Amino acid sequence: MTESKSAAAGSPCEFVAFRIGVQEFCIDIMSVREIRGWTPATALPHAPSYVRGVINLRGSVLPIVDLAERLGFPPTDATARQVIIVVQVGGQIIGLLVDAVSDILTQSTENIQPTPDVATDIVRSFVRGVLAIDGRMIGLVELDSLMSAQLENAA
Amino acid sequence: MDTMAAIRETFFQECEEQLGELEIGLVAMDEGDANSETVNAVFRAVHSIKGGAGAFKLDRLVRFAHTFETALDLIRSEQLAPSPAVMKTLLRSADVLADLVKAARVDEPIDESRTESLIEELKGLASDARAEAGHDNAKDEAEPFDFQPVMLSFDDEPEVVEPAAQRYTIAFAPRPDLYRKGNEALRLLRELARLGEITTACDTRSLPRLEDLDPQGAYLSWRIELSTTEDLPAIEELFEFVVDDCELEIVASQPGASSEAWQPSQLPGIDIEAQAPSAPLAARPVERRDNAAGEGRVHKDAAPAPAALTAQEGEKARSEHGKAEAAAPTIRVDLERVDRLINLVGELVINQAMLSQRVMEAGLARSSSVAAGLGALEQLTREIQEGVMAIRAQPVKPLFQRMSRIVRELTDATGKSVRLRTEGEATEVDRTVIERLADPLTHMIRNAVDHGVEAPAVREAAGKPSQGEVKLSAAHRSGRIVIEVSDDGAGIDRQRVRAIAVKKELIPADAQLSDADIDNLLFLPGFSTATSVSNISGRGVGMDVVKRSIQALGGRISISSRPGFGSTFSMSLPLTLAVLDGMVVKVADQTLVVPLTAIVETLRPKRSDVHALGVNARVISDRGGFAPLIDVGQELGYRKTPADPFGGVVLVVETEVSTRCALVVDAIHDQRQVVIKSLEANYRQVPGIAAATILGDGRVALILDIDTFVARTNRAAPASETLLAATG
Numbered sequence: 001m002t003e004s005k006s007a008a009a010g011s012p013c014e015f016v017a018f019r020i021g022v023q024e025f026c027i028d029i030m031s032v033r034e035i036r037g038w039t040p041a042t043a044l045p046h047a048p049s050y051v052r053g054v055i056n057l058r059g060s061v062l063p064i065v066d067l068a069e070r071l072g073f074p075p076t077d078a079t080a081r082q083v084i085i086v087v088q089v090g091g092q093i094i095g096l097l098v099d100a101v102s103d104i105l106t107q108s109t110e111n112i113q114p115t116p117d118v119a120t121d122i123v124r125s126f127v128r129g130v131l132a133i134d135g136r137m138i139g140l141v142e143l144d145s146l147m148s149a150q151l152e153n154a155a
Numbered sequence: 156m157d158t159m160a161a162i163r164e165t166f167f168q169e170c171e172e173q174l175g176e177l178e179i180g181l182v183a184m185d186e187g188d189a190n191s192e193t194v195n196a197v198f199r200a201v202h203s204i205k206g207g208a209g210a211f212k213l214d215r216l217v218r219f220a221h222t223f224e225t226a227l228d229l230i231r232s233e234q235l236a237p238s239p240a241v242m243k244t245l246l247r248s249a250d251v252l253a254d255l256v257k258a259a260r261v262d263e264p265i266d267e268s269r270t271e272s273l274i275e276e277l278k279g280l281a282s283d284a285r286a287e288a289g290h291d292n293a294k295d296e297a298e299p300f301d302f303q304p305v306m307l308s309f310d311d312e313p314e315v316v317e318p319a320a321q322r323y324t325i326a327f328a329p330r331p332d333l334y335r336k337g338n339e340a341l342r343l344l345r346e347l348a349r350l351g352e353i354t355t356a357c358d359t360r361s362l363p364r365l366e367d368l369d370p371q372g373a374y375l376s377w378r379i380e381l382s383t384t385e386d387l388p389a390i391e392e393l394f395e396f397v398v399d400d401c402e403l404e405i406v407a408s409q410p411g412a413s414s415e416a417w418q419p420s421q422l423p424g425i426d427i428e429a430q431a432p433s434a435p436l437a438a439r440p441v442e443r444r445d446n447a448a449g450e451g452r453v454h455k456d457a458a459p460a461p462a463a464l465t466a467q468e469g470e471k472a473r474s475e476h477g478k479a480e481a482a483a484p485t486i487r488v489d490l491e492r493v494d495r496l497i498n499l500v501g502e503l504v505i506n507q508a509m510l511s512q513r514v515m516e517a518g519l520a521r522s523s524s525v526a527a528g529l530g531a532l533e534q535l536t537r538e539i540q541e542g543v544m545a546i547r548a549q550p551v552k553p554l555f556q557r558m559s560r561i562v563r564e565l566t567d568a569t570g571k572s573v574r575l576r577t578e579g580e581a582t583e584v585d586r587t588v589i590e591r592l593a594d595p596l597t598h599m600i601r602n603a604v605d606h607g608v609e610a611p612a613v614r615e616a617a618g619k620p621s622q623g624e625v626k627l628s629a630a631h632r633s634g635r636i637v638i639e640v641s642d643d644g645a646g647i648d649r650q651r652v653r654a655i656a657v658k659k660e661l662i663p664a665d666a667q668l669s670d671a672d673i674d675n676l677l678f679l680p681g682f683s684t685a686t687s688v689s690n691i692s693g694r695g696v697g698m699d700v701v702k703r704s705i706q707a708l709g710g711r712i713s714i715s716s717r718p719g720f721g722s723t724f725s726m727s728l729p730l731t732l733a734v735l736d737g738m739v740v741k742v743a744d745q746t747l748v749v750p751l752t753a754i755v756e757t758l759r760p761k762r763s764d765v766h767a768l769g770v771n772a773r774v775i776s777d778r779g780g781f782a783p784l785i786d787v788g789q790e791l792g793y794r795k796t797p798a799d800p801f802g803g804v805v806l807v808v809e810t811e812v813s814t815r816c817a818l819v820v821d822a823i824h825d826q827r828q829v830v831i832k833s834l835e836a837n838y839r840q841v842p843g844i845a846a847a848t849i850l851g852d853g854r855v856a857l858i859l860d861i862d863t864f865v866a867r868t869n870r871a872a873p874a875s876e877t878l879l880a881a882t883g
Binding site: 040041042043044045046047051053054055056059060061062063092093094 | 502505842843854855
């Protein structure tokens with residue numbers, strides 16, 4: 001894992017970067033509770049298609065969101081190779097299904113650039129900004145809007 | 156939580172208990188049971204609240220509690236008779252006291268005018284009583300005590316006495332505990348001297364012979380004449396920290412009137428022989444200022460060896476007193492700890508189930524020692540689980556007590572005369588159930604008084620007693636708690652209910668409804684039968700909210716009514732929200748749990764019993780009726796086309812509106828107790844699904860919510876369609 005140095009100005013933040021297909025995204029490390037392997041989920045009736053179901057996380061019931069499908073990509077074909085990033089959003093804990101965790105980044109919040117205009121609406125509503133690191137572009141996923149939009153869509 | 160906040164929290168918890176005691180006592184007194192024990196308990200409750208509130212500088216609370224206490228003291232000393240009018244004021248005072256405690260707890264504003272008016276009322280009671288007993292009192296107070304006082308002189312300069320100075324007579328008798336806690340009588344006397352001019356007389360008559368003297372005992376008491384411009388609370392404040400460890404009486408005396416009576420005589424020197432048992436001080440009940448307040452503590456050394464009682468007599472009196480009030484010892488435990496324990500036991504149950512499953516999979520014989528050991532483990536697990544659940548169980552009594560307040564306030568507001576009768580107060584149920592039952596129950600009690608019971612004139616015209624009765628009962632019935640609210644009012648006016656439902660377009664005008672169907676219309680959202688929206692009930696929240704709250708608790712509510720004889724609302728609730736007896740079924744490769752309470756029967760359908768109705772619907776004949784056949788897998792979206800019912804099993808379920816449905820599932824796997832896990836905690840409510848659970852294989856299974864599930868799917872019965880759809 002490569003560790004990128006933070007810029008001098010601005011508060012340094014750590015992000016967990018992960019892959020969905022060939023694209024990279026990241027989320028604030030402070031909201032990440034744990035990262036675990038995929039286990040088959042119990043399907044939920046009347047749920048949006050990107051909610052893959054619920055799993056047992058040491059006694060609590062954890063809903064799994066297929067982040068790829070949420071961002072408008074084709075649904076993830078979940079196998080043992082995929083991982084679940086367990087994140088806390090507000091008072092709730094949910095699991096994000098992604099292809100792989102790729103990096104831990106330390107970046108100043110100043111380095112976050114606005115999401116380029118070319119992105120689709122659905123991506124723009126969940127991607128707060130982008131980080132450019134070593135020629136890679138990493139989208140910063142906004143968890144709060146991800147979940148509130150989930151509730152709206154489901155209603 | 157810092158220490159102070161923790162102590163404060165404890166104080167408020169104790170306040171809740173004291174308020175409960177207060178309410179029980181007052182209600183008993185109101186019903187004519189005003190024996191001294193009851194009155195004392197009531198007095199102690201208010202006194203304890205006052206004492207604690209003083210320590211936290213909750214001045215408003217102290218002020219009110221003090222006025223309240225003064226009035227109660229008059230009843231205790233039989234200067235004021237507990238007449239119905241007086242009891243009414245006292246009951247209302249208890250309500251205000253509860254409000255003040257609550258306001259102090261959450262730091263919110265309170266209705267000052269109400270507090271003030273009650274303070275005036277209480278003071279009115281007190282002055283009435285004084286006016287009546289004034290003559291006798293003056294005589295009593297003037298009667299000189301048989302003292303042989305000791306003069307004490309203090310170094311402090313007494314302050315200049317102002318002309319308006321009030322005289323107080325303070326009787327102060329420390330108990331050994333006072334000294335043990337590091338307080339000192341001399342310091343208190345010095346502090347008193349600061350308030351004004353004091354004359355102190357020390358009573359040494361309790362002092363035993365030197366060989367009998369306990370060096371750690373307390374034998375001296377004082378009688379202090381204080382002339383000060385400060386008011387009573389200022390004096391009481393001085394004794395704030397010792398009030399529980401001494402006999403203390405502060406009496407405001409008329410200026411000049413009693414001062415001669417209390418003129419201390421010549422210092423006689425310490426008379427070790429003087430043991431004459433005649434002092435009123437010693438004759439006063441020992442538990443007078445005992446702050447044990449009904450906790451049944453026996454202070455072995457609380458009594459300062461009063462001269463009037465020999466040591467044995469004193470001990471006997473105290474232990475009898477203790478016995479009368481002795482309750483089973485309890486400990487206060489943080490609710491979070493209990494919940495954590497319950498969660499852990501839940502895990503244990505799951506793990507034990509998992510283990511059993513593995514053992515079965517491993518092909519071990521049922522007769523093997525492993526299987527036997529596992530059986531014992533299962534038994535133990537279940538016992539532990541039941542034990543832990545019992546910790547959370549609490550009697551419904553406090554909840555019922557709150558309702559009596561509601562009835563009281565309502566009768567004041569409506570001008571109706573209603574009596575609340577409670578039954579089965581000792582019935583225990585999970586604490587969460589109690590907490591979440593408060594709102595719906597309040598609403599139902601309000602409805603019963605406001606809409607159920609008729610006005611006195613109407614009642615008399617109908618040949619009923621003018622006082623209406625609302626009955627609140629609780630009972631355990633087959634693993635559930637059944638709570639009933641019934642009134643002896645007019646019953647449900649079915650014609651009007653129907654007319655309103657039609658007018659509000661809740662049902663078609665030509666709908667064929669049975670009486671039960673009409674009664675159930677009350678549960679429809681937005682339905683309100685009150686002709687005018689009163690400020691008591693009908694504030695937009697109706698019975699539908701009640702029903703939803705009850706359903707959220709895993710309960711059901713039903714209604715029965717006889718015109719002219721009243722209505723009964725009956726709620727059946729699970730004893731705990733943590734576990735559920737369920738049937739584990741398989742549907743389209745998914746495992747589901749169906750609550751056992753909803754299942755009427757399970758059967759393998761015969762071809763001759765299943766009939767097609769319309770294009771898609773099918774019904775199954777069931778005990779003379781027809782129940783719609785619902786494919787669970789299809790309804791939940793697990794499969795596109797309905798499965799062949801003849802290849803599976805049919806569960807006949809009954810919803811709380813008594814609709815029967817036949818659910819088609821693929822197979823029945825097991826019948827077991829499952830631990831309920833919330834779906835809402837991390838996700839949200841799913842229609843048709845009550846909650847989730849974790850099965851033996853560690854996977855999540857969903858628990859079907861029969862009522863909402865059937866409500867969503869029911870398309871067969873047109874009459875109840877609206878009714879059911881509305882509840883979903």
